[in-house]
Amino acid sequence: MRLAVLLALPLLATALLGAGAPALGRRLHPASVVRLLPVAGVVGAATSGFSLSVVALVLLGHAADVAALGHWSARSLPEPGVPWAWGLPVAVVVAVLLLTSTAHVARVLAQLWRAELACRDLGGPGSGAVVVVDAPAADAYAIPGVRGRVLVSTGMLAALDPAERRALLAHERSHLAHRHHLWIQAAEVARVANPLLRALPGLVRSACEQEADLDAARSVRSPQVTARAIARAALARGTRAAPPGLAATGADVAERIETLLAPAPRRPRGAVAALLATAVLATLVVSLVSADVTEDSFERAQAAAAGAGVEPHRPPPRSPS
Amino acid sequence: MRRERGALERAVLLAVEESSRRGGGALTVAEVVAALDGEPAYTTVLTTLSRLHDKGALTREPRGRGFAYALAAAPAAVDAARTARQMRRLLEAEGRRDDVLARFVAELDPADATRLRRFLSDDPPAAGAS
Numbered sequence: 001m002r003l004a005v006l007l008a009l010p011l012l013a014t015a016l017l018g019a020g021a022p023a024l025g026r027r028l029h030p031a032s033v034v035r036l037l038p039v040a041g042v043v044g045a046a047t048s049g050f051s052l053s054v055v056a057l058v059l060l061g062h063a064a065d066v067a068a069l070g071h072w073s074a075r076s077l078p079e080p081g082v083p084w085a086w087g088l089p090v091a092v093v094v095a096v097l098l099l100t101s102t103a104h105v106a107r108v109l110a111q112l113w114r115a116e117l118a119c120r121d122l123g124g125p126g127s128g129a130v131v132v133v134d135a136p137a138a139d140a141y142a143i144p145g146v147r148g149r150v151l152v153s154t155g156m157l158a159a160l161d162p163a164e165r166r167a168l169l170a171h172e173r174s175h176l177a178h179r180h181h182l183w184i185q186a187a188e189v190a191r192v193a194n195p196l197l198r199a200l201p202g203l204v205r206s207a208c209e210q211e212a213d214l215d216a217a218r219s220v221r222s223p224q225v226t227a228r229a230i231a232r233a234a235l236a237r238g239t240r241a242a243p244p245g246l247a248a249t250g251a252d253v254a255e256r257i258e259t260l261l262a263p264a265p266r267r268p269r270g271a272v273a274a275l276l277a278t279a280v281l282a283t284l285v286v287s288l289v290s291a292d293v294t295e296d297s298f299e300r301a302q303a304a305a306a307g308a309g310v311e312p313h314r315p316p317p318r319s320p321s
Numbered sequence: 322m323r324r325e326r327g328a329l330e331r332a333v334l335l336a337v338e339e340s341s342r343r344g345g346g347a348l349t350v351a352e353v354v355a356a357l358d359g360e361p362a363y364t365t366v367l368t369t370l371s372r373l374h375d376k377g378a379l380t381r382e383p384r385g386r387g388f389a390y391a392l393a394a395a396p397a398a399v400d401a402a403r404t405a406r407q408m409r410r411l412l413e414a415e416g417r418r419d420d421v422l423a424r425f426v427a428e429l430d431p432a433d434a435t436r437l438r439r440f441l442s443d444d445p446p447a448a449g450a451s
Contacts, residue, residue, distance in 0.1 A: 111421045130331060132338070140425040154342060156425075157335070163358045165335060166328075168425055175423035185421070208423070231437040234426040239434050253426055254433045257440060 003078050003297065006290035007054055010047035013283045017044050018196035024276065025203040030214065032273045033207035038183045040280045041190030041200045045101075047287035048194055053094045054294050055080075059087025061298070072301035073308065101193040108185045112144065115181075119145030128173040132157065138236035140168055148176035159236035163220055164229035170219035171226070174212035184208060206255075213260055227257045326369075332357055333369050337379065337392055347382060347389035 017040055025033050058077060060066050062084035067074040080086075122131050127147045138156040143149045150172040157165060175181070187204040190197045213230070217223040234253040336356040340348050348356070350367050357366070370390050373379045381388040429437070 108421070115421050126327075142423040144421055144423070157339065158342070162332065162335065162356065166332065166358070169331070171425060172423060180423060181421050188420075212423075228441065230426060231441050234429050235434060235437055235441070237426050237428060239429045239431045252433065253429060254436050257437070 003054075003058075003290065003293050006286055006293060007051040009286045010044070010051045010283050010290075013279060014044035014048040014194055015196050017041065018194075018199060021197070021199045021203055024272070025207065027272055028269050028276075029273075030207040030210035032269070034178065034180065034183050034204060034211055036273060036276055036280075037200055037204050037207075038186035038190065040276060041187050041194075041197045043280050043284055045190040045193035045197060047283050048196075049094065049097060050287055051290065052090055052097075054290065056087045056091035056094055058294070058297075059084050060091060061087075061301075063087075067301075067305075070298075070302070071305055072298060073305035074301070076297075076301035076304035078297055097193055101189060104192040105189055108188065112181070112185070115143050116145040118143050119147055119149045122149050122151075128176050130169060138233065138238075140172060140233065142172040142175045144176060144179070144181040150176070156233060156236060159232050160229055163222070163225045164232060167216045167220045167222075167226040167229040168233060171212045171216040171229075174215035175208065177215075178208075178211065180208040180212070209256055210259060213256055217260060223260045227260045230257055230260075329361065329365070329369050330373060333366065333373065334378065334392070337390055341392050347380075347384070347391035349384055349389045350387060353390070 021037060024037065028036065059080055059082070061070065061072065061077050062074045062080065064074065066084075067077075122129075122143075128150060129147075130150045130152060133151060133153050135153040136155045137153055138159050140150070140152045140156045143151060150169060152168070156168070160168060184201060184204050187197075187200040191201050213226060216229070217226040220226060230253055333353055336353050337348055340346065340352075340356070350363060350370060353370065354361060354363055354366050370379065370381075370388075374381050374390065378393055379390045380393050381390045383389075
């Protein structure tokens with residue numbers, strides 16, 4: 001059945017993306033991972049979610065009550081080969097994913113807005129301005145915003161020598177300049193909307209750290225200085241009391257240092273990136289076609305119901321298209 | 322070595338700030354030059370210091386044949402209360418609190434701390450193989 005194939009393809013593509021993402025993360029340049037994986041994830045989550053909702057709709061459409069409500073002939077709908085009641089759990093899954101991802105998007109938007117307000121409150125000119133906070137605890141982070149800010153505590157500045165400080169600031173400015181927070185959050189939304197993509201956010205976070213580390217190394221013209229800055233900053237920040245697990249944000253420090261000092265020989269992976277981009281585009285097209293086919297079959301089923309007089313009520317007249 | 326004007330200004334401010342934090346007091350141009358990486362030209366630093374003084378970021382007092390420069394106000398003291406409140410608001414935001422903040426380094430595992438100390442005590446990069 002044509003529709004079944006069209007609906008299955010996005011689900012398959014998303015499952016493949018979820019399974020292959022770690023390999024892509026290793027092969028692609030960090031800059032490509034940062035941008036391609038979130039786009040692929042959002043497209044995968046959206047199209048597979050759409051496929052699932054069409055499956056639920058077609059299955060439930062075979063229920064007599066639903067068919068009467070929608071003024072269509074159940075027999076003229078694509079034949080699923082399973083009882084219509086199977087549509088119920090699918091519909092529940094779709095509803096839960098839709099609700100949780102909507103709630104997640106709302107939460108992320110609220111966080112970004114809070115960060116934006118903080119940036120405005122901190123004031124100062126331009127993007128990437130540094131705010132030094134007089135605090136003994138060593139900490140440094142970028143606050144995203146239209147004009148993002150880099151917050152550094154005096155405790156952190158004291159832990160680094162001048163070159164290392166420049167590396168730290170260049171790293172945080174790189175996050176702001178590349179708008180890493182948006183890519184990371186897009187990957188998080190994809191993960192919430194489709195659990196198959198749960199590996200994506202971690203990979204994108206790691207790639208963001210790597211890209212910022214590379215930018216910092218370029219800015220201070222030394223991977224060694226950048227690696228030292230990371231090591232010193234991490235030691236100054238301290239070891240975590242809580243057991244590891246939930247706090248897995250971004251690449252782990254030791255790994256970042258190793259990557260900086262002994263970068264894997266990266267050949268240009270333009271072909272892999274182009275293949276991924278093509279697959280994303282193809283999935284999008286397949287999903288659009290499946291939407292078209294679905295709409296057609298429901299229209300035919302409504303026309304069949306109207307023609308056969310199965311329905312006491314006549315469907316609203318449709319303009320021929 | 323070329324670098325943008327803003328970068329040099331920030332580096333100069335950091336140097337002056339650190340001196341005052343360590344109780345070192347005001348710095349002369351030569352002292353600022355010495356504190357900076359990459360051996361910037363004396364005149365470049367002098368120009369930068371004068372510009373920062375014109376902007377009101379630095380104060381200066383005569384010393385020797387030139388001036389010694391100090392911070393007009395500690396960066397955090399300018400608006401410390403508001404900054405502290407902002408930081409708290411960001412850090413205490415409910416749920417995944419620093420999700421949109423890009424932290425420079427995460428907290429360490431104790432095992433990693435040992436590795437990093439070894440790296441900083443100038444083990445060659447090959448130590449990464451461990």
